Amino acid sequence: MQETIERYQRHTKDVHTNNYKTTEHNMQHLKHEAANMAKKIELLEISKRKLLGEGLGSCSIEELQQIEQQLERSVSSIRARKNQVFKEQIEQLKEKEKALAAENAMLCEKCGVQPYQAPNQENETLPSAERSQNSDVSTDLFIGLPEGRAKRLLLGN
Template sequence: MVRGKTEMRRIENATSRQVTFSKRRNGLLKKAFELSVLCDAEVAVIVFSSRGKLYEFSSSSMLKTIDRYTTHSKASYSGKKPAEQSIQQWKSEAASLAKKIELLETYKRRLMGEGLGSCTLEELHELESHLQKSLSNVRVKKQWKLLEKISELEEKERMLLKENALLREKVSEYLQVNAPERVVPDVQACQNMEVETELFIGRPGTSET
């Protein structure tokens, strides 16, 4: 079945417009990628949706491609005064940066759970995916930090045990040299000794008969 030709006018239905935008956008970016690979061309594509969301593709570096375009644009409009060209360039860059800042602020608010009423289902899924990925990265970093701290404590414990053993050895050598006749009691033997005591419980002045 042959598809009919699509009339080039704005799609009034919001859902159909969003679906068409997603399909055409993906097709455009795919064609740009194919053109850059097949023809070894430097390609850059920038798309803003009706909601102000940015989509882009660059075969190398977007900033380098924009700088190259700006250089060629200056050469094309060399008849203009240098000051006028500079002002227009700065205005263009300022507007672009302001737009990017606005998009980043909007995205930041959405990540904080604010302004979600205007989000589409696709955008909410994307936000959820990014949050889950960020949470996973935080957990991995936290686990790595805990393991690092445990390793430091274990190393500190080994050093303390080593120092303790050295101190015991020095004390033993000192006693052998300065007091060889002294008998150093064994700690374990002392703990195992039974001490006999006489214990009487009663009023003062009385004694067990």
Template sequence: MVRGKTQLKRIENTTSRQATFSKRRKGLLKKASELSVLCDADVALIIFSPRGKLNQYASSSMEETIGRYKRHVKNTQDSTSPFVDQNAQPLKHEAQRMSKKIEQLETSKRKLLGEDLGKCSIRGLRKIERQLDRSISIIRARKTSLYRKLIEQLKEKERILVAENAMLREKLRLDQHQISNEDNAAVSIVETALSIGLPDQILNYTLFLQQ
């Protein structure tokens, strides 16, 4: 029978959790020892139990291995810092430039809205006035263009409606003409039936009287 895979989650039962910890701790310490012997690696392993008890393994000296680890981390950080600073410097300048540009745009926006005009000179006010005039011209041109498009659309709808109305009138005229022809044909049939003559009995009685 195939053994199911153990789901990795916290074991809720305290007894089972302690038994699993003890079993896997021994296996982990054994693997660390084997790794050190087979691969000539400097291995240091620190484990704290759920109750806070320390369990450790070191192939040489735990203090020396930890010191070696700290020196390695420090050297790695020192070697990457110039590279990080070198790449971050252009980004910093770009961020400052964008910040100044945003500030200038915000100031210009407030002035166009009629705010913060107390410090503006005559020349600055004239410049703002010219900007507003250009903006108004652009807005009016855009509005006129939209009106023209709307008028063209309405004219096109009008042409379509006029054509549809003409088609309906023509269809109505043809239907009325067809109905008129059918009525005339019916009247003709009735008149023909009435003009055929007298019934046979009356005709025979008339001939008898003539004799």
């Protein structure tokens, strides 16, 4: 029985020693990993400051050109995303317009009212001179009272 107790004590002592060594090894590994992460964070902060235009005094021409190219790629990506969002919003608004037009037509039919017809796009884009070709407008300049103007027009100046 004594032998069993001694074996147990040696085994637990070995396990504690091994656990301590493993724990110590894990601690060293975690400290090393934390130091590496701190270095990466510092490099990312420096890069961020450079992209924001801060601390560029120590940059070489090549570094400045790389930063410029990276910013141009970023702007291009941002513009592409913005255009995509605008297109999606336009499509949503067109769908909403169709739904509202259908609802309006249904309500007009229900009330027995003639639905409102929006003017054609072509008519809206034409200048007013092209829309009304036969407009008789007097562009003469008259000085004096309005009755004198009417007499002059009747008399033919």
